Amino acid sequence: xxxxxWKQESEETGVHAPEAPILCINNCGFFGSSMTNxxxxxxYRDFIKLMEAPVVEKKVITVASSSAAPMETAKQDDIPxxxxxxxxxxxxxxxxxxxxxxNRCLTCRKKVGLTGFLCRCGGTFxxxxxxxxxxxxxxxxxxxxxxQIAKQNPIxxxxxxxKI
Numbered sequence: 001x002x003x004x005x006w007k008q009e010s011e012e013t014g015v016h017a018p019e020a021p022i023l024c025i026n027n028c029g030f031f032g033s034s035m036t037n038x039x040x041x042x043x044y045r046d047f048i049k050l051m052e053a054p055v056v057e058k059k060v061i062t063v064a065s066s067s068a069a070p071m072e073t074a075k076q077d078d079i080p081x082x083x084x085x086x087x088x089x090x091x092x093x094x095x096x097x098x099x100x101x102x103n104r105c106l107t108c109r110k111k112v113g114l115t116g117f118l119c120r121c122g123g124t125f126x127x128x129x130x131x132x133x134x135x136x137x138x139x140x141x142x143x144x145x146x147x148q149i150a151k152q153n154p155i156x157x158x159x160x161x162x163k164i
Contacts, residue, residue, distance in 0.1 A: 107135045 024032040030040035039047060105112055105126040117130035120139040129135040 105129055 021031045022033065022038050024030050024040040024043055025038045026043045028040060028043055032038040032040050036044035102124060103112055103116060104110065106123040107125060107129040110126045112124060112126050116124040118124055119137060121137045123135065125135055
């Protein structure tokens with residue numbers, strides 16, 4: 001009886017189960033739905049972002065296989081959906097923060113975890129390779145020391161005395 005009432009409710013509301021899964025029209029490998037214009041949720045979200053963004057004329061240069069063919073330019077409206085989602089992915093990749101430094105010794109690739117030593121040359125090293133002579137450090141300590149001494153100890157010169 002419960003099944004019959006569910007069937008009646010689904011017929012009344014007009015909700016029908018899809019016949020077969022539909023692949024995303026951008027060929028990303030995920031399944032789309034008719035509610036999202038046959039796109040997966042990620043492609044649909046990117047599509048909506050492009051539609052909400054102010055329309056700016058953007059030139060896209062396409063390179064032909066022959067060298068004699070002229071280069072073509074197109075407006076943003078002429079760009080296919082797959083190319084538009086690739087452009088959005090490139091912009092997001094540029095905005096991502098840089099990765100934190102590696103937690104492995106640059107010389108022996110041993111995991112150092114929290115006990116890694118940061119060198120002035122920019123590398124992280126284990127306890128064995130933390131010294132400058134053990135990892136061929138490129139940082140010039142002598143130059144920095146000379147500059148520091150020169151900065152801390154300014155040259156004192158007396159005024160010249162006029163001889164009579």
